[in-house]
Amino acid sequence: MGFVTAEHRALLGKPGRRQTAANPVSRESLRRLTQGAMELDPMLWDDEIAAGTRYGQVVAAPLFPLHAFTRAAGAPDPLDKLAADPDWDGSDGGGIRGLAPLDLPLRRILNGGTRARFFRLARIGDAISTQSRYVQIEDREGRSGPMVVVSIETDYRNQDDELLMRVRSTFIWR
Amino acid sequence: MPSAPLTGSGGHSPVFEDLAVGTELPPLTRGPLTTAHLMRWSSAMENWHRVHYDQQFTTGHDGLPSLLVSGSWKQHFLVQMARRWLGPDGWLAEIGFEFRKMNLAGETLTAWGRVSAVEGRDELGLVTCEIGIRNQDGVESTPGTAVGALPLRDGAGPVPYPFPEQW
Numbered sequence: 001m002g003f004v005t006a007e008h009r010a011l012l013g014k015p016g017r018r019q020t021a022a023n024p025v026s027r028e029s030l031r032r033l034t035q036g037a038m039e040l041d042p043m044l045w046d047d048e049i050a051a052g053t054r055y056g057q058v059v060a061a062p063l064f065p066l067h068a069f070t071r072a073a074g075a076p077d078p079l080d081k082l083a084a085d086p087d088w089d090g091s092d093g094g095g096i097r098g099l100a101p102l103d104l105p106l107r108r109i110l111n112g113g114t115r116a117r118f119f120r121l122a123r124i125g126d127a128i129s130t131q132s133r134y135v136q137i138e139d140r141e142g143r144s145g146p147m148v149v150v151s152i153e154t155d156y157r158n159q160d161d162e163l164l165m166r167v168r169s170t171f172i173w174r
Numbered sequence: 175m176p177s178a179p180l181t182g183s184g185g186h187s188p189v190f191e192d193l194a195v196g197t198e199l200p201p202l203t204r205g206p207l208t209t210a211h212l213m214r215w216s217s218a219m220e221n222w223h224r225v226h227y228d229q230q231f232t233t234g235h236d237g238l239p240s241l242l243v244s245g246s247w248k249q250h251f252l253v254q255m256a257r258r259w260l261g262p263d264g265w266l267a268e269i270g271f272e273f274r275k276m277n278l279a280g281e282t283l284t285a286w287g288r289v290s291a292v293e294g295r296d297e298l299g300l301v302t303c304e305i306g307i308r309n310q311d312g313v314e315s316t317p318g319t320a321v322g323a324l325p326l327r328d329g330a331g332p333v334p335y336p337f338p339e340q341w
Binding site: 032033035036037038039040041042043044046049050052053054055056061062063066067070071078079087089090091111112113114115116117118119120162163166 | 177178179180181182183204211214215217218219220221222223224225228231235236245246247249250251253254257258262265266267268269270271272273318335336337338339
């Protein structure tokens with residue numbers, strides 16, 4: 001008895017569509033994010049200091065790939081949505097790129113945590129791609145009733161298919 | 175051991191053999207995080223979720239007490255704290271956290287860490303730390319765990335880069 005069906009289980013481990021960021025990593029995107037995050041490590045902007053590190057050049061902070069998917073020039077304006085729905089909260093719904101949505105008869109989705117593993121740092125010019133897969137879709141009995149725990153693993157790679165980081169995100173549907 | 179550093183911020187890495195359960199990481203404090211700081215971060219990452227910059231919407235429509243510090247800002251903050259401590263010879267291999275509580279505009283946040291396990295494995299010193307973010311009242315919002323890699327005193331050499339996918 002539960003919400004998870006054989007169709008859901010069939011999705012486990014299946015790689016979703018690979019998607020590549022419209023805009024490559026640039027010095028300007030690094031500057032904006034570094035300043036916004038209030039990062040103080042100069043290898044994120046100073047060529048001379050970065051040249052003395054293992055990377056030999058300016059690199060991005062470890063979590064930078066999360067923010068690589070900015071809007072392409074000429075792409076539709078997401079804020080146009082406000083004209084039709086002034087109460088739109090401005091979020092993208094937290095969907096995972098390239099994965100089939102789960103059809104579950106539960107409405108509330110809670111963020112159950114994130115784990116990231118780091119292997120390489122992105123460099124200026126990198127075209128970052130993501131590919132996700134469901135790694136857990138399980139019925140559970142919570143204190144407030146039945147729920148489904150869903151975990152998604154996403155790989156972030158550069159244009160040479162080198163793995164930058166692997167992020168596991170867990171969501172609780174109730 | 176001679177090797178180019180893994181961070182550019184100078185300083186020294188902790189000596190793995192000197193670490194013990196309970197060793198405190200130097201905390202990192204930012205704030206007060208004003209609405210300007212929140213807006214700058216939303217704009218930098220092109221995230222238009224209004225709870226980070228639209229006060230009227232946030233308190234009126236969403237019924238929240240004030241604008242929220244972005245979860246993605248907080249995860250960068252934890253990474254910064256951990257990397258700064260690991261220093262030029264260390265690599266942040268893994269970080270995990272849960273967003274248990276909201277942090278609101280105006281709060282001053284401190285990222286903290288404490289060593290919870292040390293293990294020498296495959297020529298590497300792996301150090302696991304309990305981490306989190308507390309506000310000015312000491313309320314924890316983002317508890318988690320970080321794993322750093324440091325060279326062993328008598329090990330094979332520097333922490334490898336790229337870092338191995340299996341460890």
